Amino acid sequence: MAFSGLLREEDITAALQACQAAGSFDHKAFFAQVGLASDSAVAAEKAFRILDRDQSGFIEEEELKLFLQNFKADARVLTDAETKAFLAAADLDSDGKIGAQGLKFPRAPRAPMGPRHHRFP
């Protein structure tokens, strides 16, 4: 089980290309690029189950290292620094692993047609 088929192939390719260089991974930018937003079709709970490869209920450091490979099997592994930064951002109770509450997606950018649209009919 992986994200391919759930997300647009071209978004995955672009997101992986953007963080191809070791040290350039930023999980927030990656989520946004790949189309994982708070209201996307792939809910955070579903993504969590994919990332939690051994179904332990937590995303451990070893699983987090393989993060990019959930999107493409031959993607690189995260560096130790990238893994630790990602972990630090999502490990809410500082137990060294990510719980189900820790995985948050950024808010999707607002569609250009907001309430303001109605002011100028």
Ligand SMILES: [Ca+2]
């Ligand atoms: Ca796990």
